[in-house]
Every structure is written in C-alpha cells, then in structure tokens.
Amino acid sequence: MSATVRILPSGHEFDLEPHDTVLEGGLRAGYPVAYGCSNGNCGFCAARLIDGEIEETLHSDFVFSDAEKAENSFLMCANRALGDIVVEAPEALGADDIPLQSLKARVKAVEALSDDVLNVHLRTPRTSRLRFLAGQYVRLGGAGGPTGEYTVASCPCDDRNLHIHIGRRDGAAFSEHAFNGLKANDTVPVEGPWGSFVLAEDRVRPLLFLAFGTGFAPVRSLVEHAMSLDEAKDETTPMLVYWMTEGGGDPYLHNLCRSWQDAFEDIRYTPLACPGGEDDGRRRAWLDLMQRVREEVGDLAGFDVYLSAPEGLHGESREFFNDAGVAGNALHLEPLRQG
Ligand code: FES
Structure with missing residues (x-):
C-alpha cells in the first residue's frame, strides 16, 4: 500500500512506496528536505508528525528532549508511514539553506561519453550522502592530490549517485587525473555544494x-x-x-x-x-x-x-x-x- 505525505509549511506532497522511509520518498520526489546521515544518528531530518501514523524502520540512538517528544518529533530517515500522513519539516528555500559538506565518495565507474568527455559515476557512503540542489557544483579531489570543480550532472533525487561530466583539458589537474588513471573503486574527496544556478522554488513558467x-x-x-x-x-x-x-x-x-x-x-x-x-x-x-x-x-x-x-x-x-x-x-x- 502506498501512502501520501504532506509537508508543512510548504504544502509539498509526495507518495511513498511501502518500503520507503519518509526521507527516501521526499528525496526521490525532488524536495529539498533537511537531512544529514540518513542513518538515525545526526537528528538533522527531525520532523513533527501532525497527523497519521508512522512506524520505526531503523533503530536509532538519537535522543529527543521531552518537549520534542511531546510535539511528536520523529526522524524521517528512520520511519515509514502507515497510511497518509502530514508532517512539519524544514526544507531548503534556496542554495543558502544547503550546508557545506565534505565526504569521501567511491568511484563506481568511469565511462567515456565521447573521445573528450568522461562520465565519472560516484557513490556516496550510505551514512554520508551529499545534500545539494540540482545545478550546483562541487570540488573533487584534494588531500594533496589533483582537484577540480565540476557541476553535478545527476539529480539530487538519484539516491547516492553523483554523475560528473569531465571534459579533456590539458593543464586541468583533475581532468588529467580522470583521463589518465581514475578507476572504479578509487576514493574521491567531495566538498560542496556551491552555486545558485538552481530552479526557482516558486517557478510557474516554462x-x-x-x-x-x-x-x-x-x-x-x-x-x-x-x-x-x-x-x-x-x-x-x-x-x-x-x-x-x-x-x-x-x-x-x-x-x-x-x-x-x-x-x-x-x-x-x-x-x-x-x-x-x-x-x-x-x-x-x-x-x-x-x-x-x-x-x-x-x-x-x-x-x-x-x-x-x-x-x-x-x-x-x-x-x-x-x-x-x-x-x-x-x-x-x-x-x-x-x-
Ligand atoms: S538524516 Fe541523520 S538522523 Fe536522519
């Protein structure tokens, strides 16, 4: 049975599949709900249950205060809905609401899209996904190795997958690294996101x-x-x-x-x-x-x-x-x- 989630105060609505946590459904629908670890530890995905019933899907050691418990606070990453629910949850209103993050991603594949463009497919850790808005960019590499800034070409709704298009460019350190040695299972530091080339929250135009x-x-x-x-x-x-x-x-x-x-x-x-x-x-x-x-x-x-x-x-x-x-x-x- 699928359920519908309504988020307040935005009024955004989305459907949940039976196995979805509330957080997974919101992200797949493309809504910029707040979250961090996706694993019941950080508390960033805390929301209030206004109406309906939920069920815990993941044991969490995160502790709510008595006042938060009295307000029906719960973790969106650790609960699913038992029927339609209404929740109050923070959402990013724009790029300024997305925190700067650092994580280490694993290279899933390096694929040639043409002679001069690679798609580097990265997977973020289950417990440390990248929160970003479509159109934003990140810095890849670091820790003494080559670095480069590239836009994420995939949708924030694409789970833990980040796709990066890297053009062949002599003198660009990360481009040379990607074309000459980067391979599956390598680890790549990712920092970001930055940029305001994002969809307007209140867009109504084509x-x-x-x-x-x-x-x-x-x-x-x-x-x-x-x-x-x-x-x-x-x-x-x-x-x-x-x-x-x-x-x-x-x-x-x-x-x-x-x-x-x-x-x-x-x-x-x-x-x-x-x-x-x-x-x-x-x-x-x-x-x-x-x-x-x-x-x-x-x-x-x-x-x-x-x-x-x-x-x-x-x-x-x-x-x-x-x-x-x-x-x-x-x-x-x-x-x-x-x-
Ligand atoms: S995202 Fe960290 S507790 Fe839910």
Missing part, C-alpha cells in the same frame, strides 16, 4: 535551457529534477533544451535527450553543431543559436531561461534575453565548470 559543450551537466540535473517534481505534483512543465557542441557529430548524451523528448510531449530537444575553432566562430554560432530560439519560440518573456556556456558568451546573451523581454530574475547564467 523552462528554456541553452547549453554549450559540458555546460550540459547542470542542464541535465535541472531537467531531471524538474521532471521528478512534476511527477510528484502530477503536473508537466514545458521544457525546451538547446544543446550546442563542437567537434562534429551528435552531442555526447544525444540519446538521453531524445529519450526525454520521446517520453514527455512537453519536452523539446534541439542539438546544434558549432563549427569550432576560433573564439569569434563560437560567438557567431551562439548568436545564431539565440536568434533561432527567438524565431522558433516567439515570445520569450514568459520563460525562465537557464544558460550554461563559457563566460565569454554571457554578456551578449544577457543583452539578447533582456531585449527579448526575459525578466532579470528569470535569466540564470552559469559558466562552464571545467576543473
């Missing part, structure tokens, strides 16, 4: 994404996060994804984007090739892309725009979208995080 090269990483995370939120709310958000890459051929996750488009009629994906080479060629191709977006979409004023591209393209992009009527707080710009 989403327009423009990505250049590995700038697709935050776009993937945001699209998958928006999908999981839509599923929890039984809604659909129109999403347009334009992805420009250099080097010829399809973008490195072309089939994933095609599968989004095939599965959801409100998602439209357009791959574009950039001739590459000199900076001016890249700039002209990007201006052509924005012009094409305006011709295909028409009125852009009603969109939230997320643009992830080299910083050198930001100035003209900002001018273009301002001229097209996109409000300042609806335009989100992110540089490439390449190490």
Whole structure:
C-alpha cells in the first residue's frame, strides 16, 4: 500500500512506496528536505508528525528532549508511514539553506561519453550522502592530490549517485587525473555544494535551457529534477533544451535527450553543431543559436531561461534575453565548470 505525505509549511506532497522511509520518498520526489546521515544518528531530518501514523524502520540512538517528544518529533530517515500522513519539516528555500559538506565518495565507474568527455559515476557512503540542489557544483579531489570543480550532472533525487561530466583539458589537474588513471573503486574527496544556478522554488513558467559543450551537466540535473517534481505534483512543465557542441557529430548524451523528448510531449530537444575553432566562430554560432530560439519560440518573456556556456558568451546573451523581454530574475547564467 502506498501512502501520501504532506509537508508543512510548504504544502509539498509526495507518495511513498511501502518500503520507503519518509526521507527516501521526499528525496526521490525532488524536495529539498533537511537531512544529514540518513542513518538515525545526526537528528538533522527531525520532523513533527501532525497527523497519521508512522512506524520505526531503523533503530536509532538519537535522543529527543521531552518537549520534542511531546510535539511528536520523529526522524524521517528512520520511519515509514502507515497510511497518509502530514508532517512539519524544514526544507531548503534556496542554495543558502544547503550546508557545506565534505565526504569521501567511491568511484563506481568511469565511462567515456565521447573521445573528450568522461562520465565519472560516484557513490556516496550510505551514512554520508551529499545534500545539494540540482545545478550546483562541487570540488573533487584534494588531500594533496589533483582537484577540480565540476557541476553535478545527476539529480539530487538519484539516491547516492553523483554523475560528473569531465571534459579533456590539458593543464586541468583533475581532468588529467580522470583521463589518465581514475578507476572504479578509487576514493574521491567531495566538498560542496556551491552555486545558485538552481530552479526557482516558486517557478510557474516554462523552462528554456541553452547549453554549450559540458555546460550540459547542470542542464541535465535541472531537467531531471524538474521532471521528478512534476511527477510528484502530477503536473508537466514545458521544457525546451538547446544543446550546442563542437567537434562534429551528435552531442555526447544525444540519446538521453531524445529519450526525454520521446517520453514527455512537453519536452523539446534541439542539438546544434558549432563549427569550432576560433573564439569569434563560437560567438557567431551562439548568436545564431539565440536568434533561432527567438524565431522558433516567439515570445520569450514568459520563460525562465537557464544558460550554461563559457563566460565569454554571457554578456551578449544577457543583452539578447533582456531585449527579448526575459525578466532579470528569470535569466540564470552559469559558466562552464571545467576543473
Ligand atoms: S538524516 Fe541523520 S538522523 Fe536522519
């Protein structure tokens, strides 16, 4: 039997599968509920049961005060619902509410997405997951070894999995390490998250994404996060994804984007090739892309725009979208995080 959880004060709702803890269901739905260890130790996932019944699934030594017990406090990571419940629980309202964390992740796989892009699949420890918002970035490495900053390309709703897209880049220490020696079962220090390239909490507008090269990483995370939120709310958000890459051929996750488009009629994906080479060629191709977006979409004023591209393209992009009527707080710009 599945159960529905309603969170106060946000009013967010999600379904739980029978084996889900309240925390697991909230995270899978994409809601930024507070948590830490996922293991009944830290108390960060404490919530109040307002209505309904719950059952402990995990013994915990965490001790609530008498006042907290009297308010029906419980740990979301250590309880499941016995039917529909209403709880009061803290949720992050924005990037500032997410604490800085340090943990050690294990490399599950290093997969070549193309000749010049790797996907590094990391798994965080069961007792020390990374709490982040879709679109944020982390620092990988350290402890005297190579380091680099990269956006998490996966959704926070994807359990303990972190996917990182790493482009080949001479002189970037972590990129060279990833292409030359990183392998399954290695341990990678992870610190973060940082960044405010995240979905607006109160978003109601359709989403327009423009990505250049590995700038697709935050776009993937945001699209998958928006999908999981839509599923929890039984809604659909129109999403347009334009992805420009250099080097010829399809973008490195072309089939994933095609599968989004095939599965959801409100998602439209357009791959574009950039001739590459000199900076001016890249700039002209990007201006052509924005012009094409305006011709295909028409009125852009009603969109939230997320643009992830080299910083050198930001100035003209900002001018273009301002001229097209996109409000300042609806335009989100992110540089490439390449190490
Ligand atoms: S997340 Fe640490 S006790 Fe629940």
